[in-house]
Amino acid sequence: MTIKTSYTYKYPRPMATADALIFREAGKELEVLLIKRGHFPFKGKWALPGGYMDMDERLIKTAERELFEETGVHGIPLTFFRMYETPGRDPRGRTITGIYFGVAKPDNYELRSRDDAADAAWCRIDNLPELSFDHKLIIHDALTWYQKKIQNGKSIIIGPGDALIVVDVQNDFCPGGALAVSDGDKVVSPLNTVMSLFDNIFMTRDWHPHNHCSFSTTPEYIDGSWPFHCVADTDGASFHPDLIVPKRAVISGKAFLAEKEEYSDFDQTGRFRKALLERGIDRVFIGGLATDYCIKFTTLDALKEGFCAIVLTDAVRGVDIPPGNAQKAINNMLEAGACLASTGELIRL
Numbered sequence: 001m002t003i004k005t006s007y008t009y010k011y012p013r014p015m016a017t018a019d020a021l022i023f024r025e026a027g028k029e030l031e032v033l034l035i036k037r038g039h040f041p042f043k044g045k046w047a048l049p050g051g052y053m054d055m056d057e058r059l060i061k062t063a064e065r066e067l068f069e070e071t072g073v074h075g076i077p078l079t080f081f082r083m084y085e086t087p088g089r090d091p092r093g094r095t096i097t098g099i100y101f102g103v104a105k106p107d108n109y110e111l112r113s114r115d116d117a118a119d120a121a122w123c124r125i126d127n128l129p130e131l132s133f134d135h136k137l138i139i140h141d142a143l144t145w146y147q148k149k150i151q152n153g154k155s156i157i158i159g160p161g162d163a164l165i166v167v168d169v170q171n172d173f174c175p176g177g178a179l180a181v182s183d184g185d186k187v188v189s190p191l192n193t194v195m196s197l198f199d200n201i202f203m204t205r206d207w208h209p210h211n212h213c214s215f216s217t218t219p220e221y222i223d224g225s226w227p228f229h230c231v232a233d234t235d236g237a238s239f240h241p242d243l244i245v246p247k248r249a250v251i252s253g254k255a256f257l258a259e260k261e262e263y264s265d266f267d268q269t270g271r272f273r274k275a276l277l278e279r280g281i282d283r284v285f286i287g288g289l290a291t292d293y294c295i296k297f298t299t300l301d302a303l304k305e306g307f308c309a310i311v312l313t314d315a316v317r318g319v320d321i322p323p324g325n326a327q328k329a330i331n332n333m334l335e336a337g338a339c340l341a342s343t344g345e346l347i348r349l
């Protein structure tokens with residue numbers, strides 16, 4: 001049978017895979033996460049977790065997905081390392097693979113092998129089993145690079161495909177403001193520190209009309225019942241005075257229609273998604289206010305749109321009403337596929 005489509009050529013084309021290379025420091029030992037292959041080729045041999053890219057998937061999401069499917073590990077920010085494409089490296093055919101690396105915290109993770117992996121294990125780097133494909137070479141290359149470049153725990157490398165999203169760091173959400181989040185101003189310093197690492201910065205702000213639907217004279221401080229806050233062009237809606245607003249930052253207002261609440265800049269028009277895609281962004285780093293509302297919805301929407309979303313834990317604060325609501329939001333984001341990191345882990349090489 002011949003399948004005719006406008007983009008099908010008559011000659012064979014290469015395939016794309018992604019592999020996740022996860023290091024873990026265990027005392028003085030360095031370990032790498034491996035799986036035992038359950039199928040052809042190299043059945044019964046060890047390999048990096050990885051697999052084929054889906055048609056509509058960003059390659060970094062392939063690495064995240066395969067890592068989770070084959071080992072149960074998730075929530076570790078992955079950074080692109082290198083492509084491997086030597087002809088003959090994969091017996092299934094000409095295959096190009098993108099290697100994404102990350103560093104696990106010492107105490108995690110409980111492994112569970114699933115999908116097409118028969119087993120999963122942390123293996124000492126100085127005592128590796130026999131490996132499939134060109135994975136021995138890949139681990140060797142990555143190890144050399146890791147030992148040279150990664151210092152002081154800074155293992156998340158920021159590059160041109162990354163964007164920082166600074167959410168609603170406005171006076172009304174900071175101490176003294178109309179809808180103050182406890183310690184809301186504490187997000188300013190870590191955000192200012194990492195801004196210089198990013199080529200792409202997006203800053204959102206609540207930009208309400210005076211008769212916005214969420215406003216109440218007897219606010220309950222929950223969704224749909226807030227005090228008057230962030231009315232467009234007022235002091236309360238201005239960015240915190242200490243927040244750096246770089247010239248290259250793209251600033252946008254949200255929830256500017258009286259009848260509509262918006263906790264995220266990803267709206268139905270697809271404008272924000274398009275702006276990110278036009279810049280080649282595949283990872284978004286999210287910080288600002290508040291964890292249990294605009295941070296949560298921005299993160300969940302970014303994930304839905306196919307981006308990797310990394311929440312900067314030291315650069316967010318929550319409304320936290322009732323108490324525990326902010327932690328609940330963090331758990332929701334993790335379950336949806338978000339990663340957590342602190343700004344101190346970010347570096348630009």
Ligand SMILES: [Zn+2]
Nearest residue numbers: 206214230255
């Ligand atoms: Zn609002």
